[in-house]
Amino acid sequence: MKLDWKRARKEPAPLEMLEELTAAALDIVDQASADRFMEQLALWLGCAVALLLDSDSGGQVHLWSAAGLSSNSRGLAISTPLAHSSWSTLALPYPELASPELVRSCIPLGESEGSAEQSQALLLFSERALWLPLRYHGMVRCLARGLHTALGRRQRSGLFLGSEFSLPQEKALLQSLNEASRDGIALFACEGQLIFANHRFSEMWGLDEELRSGSRDLLVTAAAAKVMDPAGFVARAQYYLDHPEVVGSDDIAMRDGRVFYRYTAPIRSADGACWGRGYYFRDVTSRRQSERALRLERDFNSAILDTLDALVVVLDRRGRIIRFNRACQRATGYSFEEVLDVTFWEQLLLPQDLELLKAEFVRLIESKQPRQLENSWMARDGKRRRIAWSNTVLLGEDGEVEYVIGTGIDVTEQRQAEAERDRLLAWEQEARARAEEQERRLAFLSGASGLLAGSLDEDSTLRGVAHLAVPRFADWCIIDLLDPDQSVRRILVEHADPTQAERARILRAHVPSLGATLGPGKVLRTGEAELLPEAALVPAGLEFRSCLCVPLLARDRILGVLTFGLMAPRRPYGTVELSLAQELARRTALAVDNARLYLAARQAIDLRDEFLSIASHELKTPLTTMKLALQGALRANRAAPQVETSPLSMPRSLETIEKHCGRLTRLVESLLEVSRLQAGHLELDLEEMDLSSLVREVAARFATELEKARCELTLRADAPVLGHWDVSRVDQILTHLFSNAIKYGSGKPVEVEVGRIGGLARLVVRDHGIGIPRERQGQIFRPFERAVSSRYYGGLGLGLHIVHQLVERLGGTIRVESEPGAGSTFIVQLPCAVS
Numbered sequence: 041m042k043l044d045w046k047r048a049r050k051e052p053a054p055l056e057m058l059e060e061l062t063a064a065a066l067d068i069v070d071q072a073s074a075d076r077f078m079e080q081l082a083l084w085l086g087c088a089v090a091l092l093l094d095s096d097s098g099g100q101v102h103l104w105s106a107a108g109l110s111s112n113s114r115g116l117a118i119s120t121p122l123a124h125s126s127w128s129t130l131a132l133p134y135p136e137l138a139s140p141e142l143v144r145s146c147i148p149l150g151e152s153e154g155s156a157e158q159s160q161a162l163l164l165f166s167e168r169a170l171w172l173p174l175r176y177h178g179m180v181r182c183l184a185r186g187l188h189t190a191l192g193r194r195q196r197s198g199l200f201l202g203s204e205f206s207l208p209q210e211k212a213l214l215q216s217l218n219e220a221s222r223d224g225i226a227l228f229a230c231e232g233q234l235i236f237a238n239h240r241f242s243e244m245w246g247l248d249e250e251l252r253s254g255s256r257d258l259l260v261t262a263a264a265a266k267v268m269d270p271a272g273f274v275a276r277a278q279y280y281l282d283h284p285e286v287v288g289s290d291d292i293a294m295r296d297g298r299v300f301y302r303y304t305a306p307i308r309s310a311d312g313a314c315w316g317r318g319y320y321f322r323d324v325t326s327r328r329q330s331e332r333a334l335r336l337e338r339d340f341n342s343a344i345l346d347t348l349d350a351l352v353v354v355l356d357r358r359g360r361i362i363r364f365n366r367a368c369q370r371a372t373g374y375s376f377e378e379v380l381d382v383t384f385w386e387q388l389l390l391p392q393d394l395e396l397l398k399a400e401f402v403r404l405i406e407s408k409q410p411r412q413l414e415n416s417w418m419a420r421d422g423k424r425r426r427i428a429w430s431n432t433v434l435l436g437e438d439g440e441v442e443y444v445i446g447t448g449i450d451v452t453e454q455r456q457a458e459a460e461r462d463r464l465l466a467w468e469q470e471a472r473a474r475a476e477e478q479e480r481r482l483a484f485l486s487g488a489s490g491l492l493a494g495s496l497d498e499d500s501t502l503r504g505v506a507h508l509a510v511p512r513f514a515d516w517c518i519i520d521l522l523d524p525d526q527s528v529r530r531i532l533v534e535h536a537d538p539t540q541a542e543r544a545r546i547l548r549a550h551v552p553s554l555g556a557t558l559g560p561g562k563v564l565r566t567g568e569a570e571l572l573p574e575a576a577l578v579p580a581g582l583e584f585r586s587c588l589c590v591p592l593l594a595r596d597r598i599l600g601v602l603t604f605g606l607m608a609p610r611r612p613y614g615t616v617e618l619s620l621a622q623e624l625a626r627r628t629a630l631a632v633d634n635a636r637l638y639l640a641a642r643q644a645i646d647l648r649d650e651f652l653s654i655a656s657h658e659l660k661t662p663l664t665t666m667k668l669a670l671q672g673a674l675r676a677n678r679a680a681p682q683v684e685t686s687p688l689s690m691p692r693s694l695e696t697i698e699k700h701c702g703r704l705t706r707l708v709e710s711l712l713e714v715s716r717l718q719a720g721h722l723e724l725d726l727e728e729m730d731l732s733s734l735v736r737e738v739a740a741r742f743a744t745e746l747e748k749a750r751c752e753l754t755l756r757a758d759a760p761v762l763g764h765w766d767v768s769r770v771d772q773i774l775t776h777l778f779s780n781a782i783k784y785g786s787g788k789p790v791e792v793e794v795g796r797i798g799g800l801a802r803l804v805v806r807d808h809g810i811g812i813p814r815e816r817q818g819q820i821f822r823p824f825e826r827a828v829s830s831r832y833y834g835g836l837g838l839g840l841h842i843v844h845q846l847v848e849r850l851g852g853t854i855r856v857e858s859e860p861g862a863g864s865t866f867i868v869q870l871p872c873a874v875s
């Protein structure tokens with residue numbers, strides 16, 4: 041039917057419209073008449089398209105009837121479920137609705153807004169908003185609902201009529217199926233009357249009479265009498281009657297011991313309408329019994345597992361815990377419920393073991409072979425349990441791993457005991473090693489002590505130490521000595537490898553620098569031992585794996601350094617070796633110091649002995665001369681006592697005696713002076729004086745001696761050089777220097793100069809005599825030191841020592857410049873003002 045738009049645009053006459061539509065509604069016998077009704081409705085309301093829609097319980101929307109849709113469009117399914125939309129916005133697949141000018145009007149057919157009844161709606165599409173007074177909305181809704189009901193009825197009756205012809209066959213088929221079923225089946229109409237029950241049902245329940253009556257109530261009452269819980273049974277039956285949509289299942293315990301599994305569900309027609317309820321009963325007595333037996337067995341197995349001391353954990357192939365026996369629970373503090381379905385690495389492993397054990401799990405699954413491992417579990421209280429596992433797999437029917445069974449023994453205490461035992465063992469071994477080390481150390485040191493005690497010679501002492509150390513303690517031993525003038529002498533390089541002689545030679549020639557930042561030079565400077573545990577490069581291309589430098593310290597003085605070097609592959613030096621080396625160095629330094637003291641003492645004794653022989657010779661010479669002079673005088677007197685002694689001979693003897701007396705006095709005074717100086721008893725009597733005039737005075741005193749020695753003296757002491765000095769001490773200085781210049785001047789000219797440089801008076805005494813060997817020049821200022829043979833030159837070796845002491849007391853300096861055979865120059869400098 042085509043839409044009559046002119047008519048549609050007319051104002052509708054409600055009464056006329058109602059009459060026409062009611063008549064059309066009454067005519068509805070099939071889908072076509074329903075569609076005609078819709079077309080009339082659309083025409084009256086001026087709609088291009090009118091749709092009557094319905095949604096089922098799943099939200100699926102169906103088209104009941106329509107006007108303005110092609111047959112093709114009617115065949116299109118509405119894909120959007122209502123649950124995701126609402127009637128007014130529902131997406132529809134019909135091309136007729138494509139025009140954007142069409143306005144949708146929605147008339148829900150429910151009783152009230154939001155009720156479940158709103159599963160139906162009338163949708164009207166027109167070019168403008170629907171013209172329909174509000175009061176007609178209800179009417180349209182009633183008409184549409186009537187249409188819906190009528191259509192529903194027609195559909196059902198159509199189905200019924202359609203199926204009427206095939207019903208006998210279908211019924212026969214259904215019955216045979218039902219009879220063939222192992223389940224007892226009873227079908228009831230919604231109102232409760234029995235529609236059908238199969239043979240198996242009556243066999244199971246034994247309710248033939250009640251079945252024949254067809255009464256549901258009789259059946260329920262009779263059946264209730266046969267079950268263990270009649271009241272529950274009746275209440276359940278009533279519940280299903282009151283709730284036709286409900287699906288349920290349960291077990292029913294029969295009085296005779298059987299167990300029926302009951303399943304019940306609504307029976308629906310093809311359109312989804314519920315028209316009855318089916319009950320399906322299955323005798324599950326034996327199944328439940330076997331289930332119970334299985335459960336019992338499982339409980340039994342569980343009991344066994346739980347009574348075992350071993351830990352048993354069963355995992356599925358994804359690692360989730362599905363069994364966790366008591367031993368596991370005791371070990372971890374977790375209950376089975378807490379770990380059920382948890383992957384074992386999430387709950388029980390230490391973070392550091394995680395990846396390792398996951399990989400192990402994968403290997404186990406892949407290899408399907410039993411594997412052993414030991415790992416730690418973290419208990420709930422944070423303590424670790426050490427567990428030795430034996431893991432195996434259970435394969436499913438498909439041959440793939442279904443379960444992993446881990447059987448473990450808690451070895452925590454055992455491992456702790458082992459660790460304790462290992463610790464004790466290690467401690468014992470360490471203690472033994474320490475004792476042995478101590479023993480070796482003592483043996484080494486006692487060897488060193490024996491060696492050091494047996495020698496009073498510095499050189500052999502040091503050589504002995506080096507021999508002792510190499511190769512027992514070191515592969516290389518180097519000894520450097522520090523002299524009082526801060527010069528370093530490398531005196532020894534000892535090594536174990538004869539092929540290294542050339543390197544040793546190079547090393548011997550290398551003298552460490554006191555400015556070095558490490559090694560022997562630094563130790564000589566700081567006096568502190570140094571341990572170089574890393575590879576240290578040494579001269580001569582040697583590379584020590586490890587190196588030790590220890591100072592030789594005695595009486596707070598650094599005498600030298602011992603350097604010990606180790607070559608690979610020997611173990612590097614540590615603190616133990618360092619302290620051993622220090623002890624060795626301490627003893628060595630003591631021995632060296634003793635050797636030096638001994639040497640000094642020996643030299644002092646030799647010097648004293650030499651002095652005594654010289655002194656006795658020096659003293660004896662004037663005494664002998666004096667004795668001879670006296671004896672001559674006495675002899676002359678005895679021969680002619682009355683005769684007056686020759687006036688010529690007597691005074692000559694007396695003069696000789698006096699001269700030698702003076703010499704004796706000077707010798708004794710020198711000795712006294714030295715002992716006074718050494719005792720520190722030297723008082724200075726300072727006064728202003730002129731050094732030039734004193735030099736001239738002393739020179740005049742030496743006139744006779746100069747003449748005797750045929751020595752020419754040149755004096756340059758004209759200008760006065762004033763200063764505060766002790767006159768008698770300066771006189772002593774001049775006397776000793778003049779006397780030496782004449783004594784060792786070989787009769788050659790002697791020059792004396794007095795001058796002044798800044799605040800210093802400068803005295804120079806130069807001769808051109810025998811001179812002094814270079815190596816002796818440093819020693820001649822020490823007491824009793826002489827650089828000449830006493831056979832040719834008399835003297836006690838005290839003069840220069842006294843001069844040196846006096847000059848120092850006056851705050852000045854004295855030095856000598858000399859060439860053997862060319863003469864000597866003594867230079868004295870005195871500050872003019874003594875502080």
Ligand code: ADP
Pocket residue numbers: 776780781784785807809810811812820825826827828834835836837838839840841863864
């Ligand atoms: P003595 O002259 O009694 O031996 P001194 O102390 O005066 O003692 O001198 C020490 C030594 O120094 C001398 O024995 C001598 O060897 C050396 N000596 C001193 N003065 C001179 C000099 N002018 N020329 C060479 N040798 C000298």
